[in-house]
Amino acid sequence: MGVLSRHAARAAVTFSIATLFASPVTPALADTSGINAADTAWMIAATALVLMMTIPGLALFYSGMVRKKNVLATMAQSLAAVAIISVLWVAFGYSLAFVGDGPWLGTLDRWFLAGMKMDDVNPAAKTIPEALFMLYQMTFAIITVALVAGAVADRMRFSAYLLFSVGWFMFVYVPLAHWVWGGGFLATMGVLDFAGGLVVHLSAGIGGLVAAKVMGRRHGYGTENLAPFDLSLAVIGTGMLWVGWFGFNGGSALSASPRAVMAITATHLAACAGALTWGAIEWSTRRKPSVLGMISGAVAGLGTITPASGFVAPWHGVVIGIIAGLFCFWACTSLKQRFNYDDSLDVFGVHGVGGMTGTLLAGVFATTAIGGTSGLLEGNPQQLLIQFYGVAVTLLWSGAVTFVLLKLVGAFVPLRVSLQQEMEGLDISQHGEALQ
């Protein structure tokens, strides 16, 4: 009897594990009329584009700006973000962020995609399969976590980075995604964030700033030559980010629609205006427009238009891109020097300031003709106040939680590599490999 019950128990455990890991996305012949082939095709492409933004896009953009001895370690951070966050997103991230509409957090109904059938849809995107919506949103979570790493490049221990990334994803990204996009309290208030000015750029930017302060400056910062290893890599990375951003902002329309086209147009124009503005400032003040300056301006323009892209007219992209170039240039040069923090790759200066600026500008330029919401210029100052509120909540939440997380992780693993390892380079000390 005892043996039998053990068999029964083992069989039950085996069955439940098998159920858990058996593909929950089962073939179905049910009515799929709500699912639209064009939308699905575009969103598959957009998902691939946004995934490309992290590896190779961000990996190249970041690693081109560090020194040669830290190139692989910097790429490893992007690569690890893809691997870890994808698994966590499927496990619980998606469900907590996008399933259920509680003010603070969703539910665990879809943990490990439980019960998700092939023709299911999420209420937020009724014309594409829910699995595709889940994948698309996954790519946003990935790049947001990977973005933060730029602030602590050249000095963070890989094990500490992994622990920090898991915590940051769980306690910063997932709640914010729910609050802004998943029906949480910011969504209910009417905060406009088309593709992630708050959820992605500001949260990563302020997280990066806090991390840079907690980690301390790099050895030799301000005295030694920390010039980029290979800016040509950074230019290639920027190109991939730029193209990928078409999926990032265009895909956020969640349909193959005119609104997606408007968003992409504004996005491209903002990137161009940002690159031109940053280059022009350098040309006028330092006699030469640097390549790093122009790509920084392009990324600043892209990050800044992101929250506004589906709410504003295309020409607003030019205005927003110019403002992005001005503000982000000031943040990366004057502000950074004044407060003397070492945000290695200017995550705060480019993404944080860009995300914040763009979110506020969405409240200024939003037009009913594009996104159905009017902003300040159309006589709705209330929207700008709501945008301010969204910025404040994101700043406080991401900043505070990042700080606590780093202190927690630091209690288990040293956050920084040793001085000797930092001098030797993270490629060798963290990964046992190096570029020759």
Place this chain on the structure above:
Amino acid sequence: MKLVVAIIKPFKLDEVRQALTAIGVHGMTVTEVKGYGRQKGHTEIYRGAEYVVNFLPKLRIEIAVSSELADKAVEVITNSARTGQIGDGKIFVTPIDHALRIRTGETDSDAL
């Protein structure tokens, strides 16, 4: 026999090589090096951070020539490597005690 060592700007290599070939110098060794003289490097600015780059990329050319050819070699290197700007480089000439071609075992002037 003389060893002529010239430190030149990298983009001048082709001109120098053609000029040396024209006067009968058949081989040379070229090494990528970094260094500075009175030029004292230059300043680079990355997002507002200024870095002084002390060691600039240069090429080091070594040619072994007969003593009679040494002066002519120095002259053509000087003419072909000159831009008139600071940082054009330097030429050093030293005597060679002994030379040997590894493949044939020929020595001294036969080995050049």
